[in-house]
Amino acid sequence: MSLATIQRDDFDxxxxxxxxxxxxxxxxxVVELAEKQAAWNKDxxxxxxxxxTAEHAVFRNRTHSLKVLGxxxxxxxxxxxxxxxxxxxxxxxxxxxxxxxxxxxxITTNLASGxxxxxxxxxxxxxxxxxxxxxxxxxxxxxxxxxxxxxxxPASSLLITLA
Numbered sequence: 001m002s003l004a005t006i007q008r009d010d011f012d013x014x015x016x017x018x019x020x021x022x023x024x025x026x027x028x029x030v031v032e033l034a035e036k037q038a039a040w041n042k043d044x045x046x047x048x049x050x051x052x053t054a055e056h057a058v059f060r061n062r063t064h065s066l067k068v069l070g071x072x073x074x075x076x077x078x079x080x081x082x083x084x085x086x087x088x089x090x091x092x093x094x095x096x097x098x099x100x101x102x103x104x105x106x107i108t109t110n111l112a113s114g115x116x117x118x119x120x121x122x123x124x125x126x127x128x129x130x131x132x133x134x135x136x137x138x139x140x141x142x143x144x145x146x147x148x149x150x151x152x153x154p155a156s157s158l159l160i161t162l163a
Contacts, residue, residue, distance in 0.1 A: 039095070039160070041157040042144075042154075044155050045155055049149055052144055053153070055143040056142055057141050060138075061139070063136055064133055064149050065154070067162065068133075071091055072121040073089060073156050075119070075153075075155060079115060079154060081114050082148075084148040086151050087150060089107050089124060090143045091106065091140055091160065096135075096137030102130070105127060106127060107124045109153070
């Protein structure tokens with residue numbers, strides 16, 4: 001039995017294979033994906049519901065143009081959505097000089113986005129298509145703001161997939 005080799009352009013842009021390849025050699029795919037993912041770990045739950053998280057650098061693009069394909073947050077504990085008392089997670093692009101380059105992805109822990117389940121990835125929707133492109137020297141940051149009395153955001157991992 002021969003194994004197919006998957007290339008980057010075999011994907012449909014949504015992370016799914018565009019066509020059936022039969023048996024697949026995944027050794028190279030795992031390496032390729034590992035090289036294109038940035039992660040930020042929120043090591044502990046907020047001390048209080050109103051505690052925000054200051055903007056932190058997550059990734060700096062040093063060499064060439066990249067595109068953000070997706071963002072997800074994986075919480076270590078559940079979070080209950082609320083219409084008024086919630087948190088907003090913002091992934092922002094920064095220029096090489098640190099200026100605001102626009103919001104890349106954002107999610108608010110309100111009723112519209114739903115509650116979080118421990119260890120289940122929650123997709124953070126991408127913003128305007130123009131903001132997902134990164135040129136050399138640009139960075140990505142993450143910030144958590146609170147509305148109303150806020151909500152405790154659990155320890156989590158934010159995963160950013162790039163190509």
